[in-house]
Amino acid sequence: MRATIMYAAGDVRVESVPDATLVEPTDAIVRVTRACICGSDLWPYRSMEPSEAAQSMGHEAIGIVENVGDGVRKIKRGDFVIMPFAYSDGRCKFCHEGLHTACVHGGFLGFAGLNGAQAEALRVPEADGTLYTVAGGGDEALMASLLSLSDVMGTGHHAARMSRVASGKNVAVVGDGAVGLCGVIAAKRLGAEQIILIGRHPDRVALGRDFGATDVVTERGDEAVQRVLALSGGHGVHSVLECVGTEQAVVDAVAITRPGGAIGRVGVPHYTGIPASPTFFKNVIVAGGPAPVRAYIEELLPDVLEGRIQPGRVFDRVIGLEDAPDGYRAMDAREALKVMIAP
Ligand SMILES: [Zn+2]
Secondary structure: OOOEEEEEEEEEEEEEEEOOOOOOOOOOEEEEEEEEEOHHHHHHHHHOOOOOEEOOOOOOEEEEEEOOOOOOOOOOOOEEEOOOOOOOOOOOOOOOOOOOOOOOEEEEOOOOOOOOOOOOOEEEOOHHHHOOOOOOOHHHOOOOOOHHHHOOOHHHHHHHHHHHOOOOOOOEEEOOOHHHHHHHHHHHOOOOOOOEEEEOOOHHHHHHHHOOOOEEEOOOOHHHHHHHHHOOOOHHHHHHHHOOOOOOHHHHHHHHHEEEEEEEEOOEEOOOOOOOHHHHHHOEEEOOOOHHHHHOOOHHHHHOOOOOOHHHHHHEEEOOOOHHHHHHHHHOOOOOOOOEEEO
């Protein structure tokens, strides 16, 4: 089968690899009908050293179950499924608490010898706990939004939940990537009154306004902070969704949070610390981490199926699997917001 492999920064290839096969009785093999490139895939795309082992890429997919192991009870051949970016058994105490990304038998797709989702097929461990079957298979027009439930929409929702977004609150979203824009959807959905999107890419902030952003701040750094403070009555906002993961993003997030407010951080951290004094003296809650998207599918799916939210609009380019290297290039150059792969 064909799969996307990264060898070094800027060096992504689509190659023939051994077919995905069942290994554990709890595995399923999923034929990928849609996958995508994640903003987090761009970190190794910019920095991976050639000496490291090649990396099988991709952790977001929807597809059809092709085969299941003897120990799989709920998932059936032919099921149309959403595959969250982390696998989880659905049975342990963390899964029961809704924190599937801390599952004691869990892990992340594309790592530890598992092939990634930017491929024709992949092996999914703990199939019963991991995969979510969409009855009826889903309408073709909904595929992009269903795919977003494997990561970006669930991750934006997690940022909103962790930052305590609630009815009547004011909110700022740091970052106009796919997760930030899904964070706007999530904040609106949870009843935020004011949603300030910090981003500067014209197409992206326009989509953010469509999704419910009430204000857009295109400045950066201290100027952005001053604008957000001015827009929020001088004290900052109740909830900040940090959807970037850089030092600057975290410093800004802390600066625009009002006393007693909360930050939900979902950008993979490429910083070493969170400013201690301002978070302490403002009594700011800092929460977040890898989103348990498996836990959120149940809550978000009805809104997708009934058209109340359209997170699939973040996909602005569709390519075939063989064109994955160009998809990386386009996202890295910010020509594309988020690239969908239709193998
Ligand atoms: Zn678990």
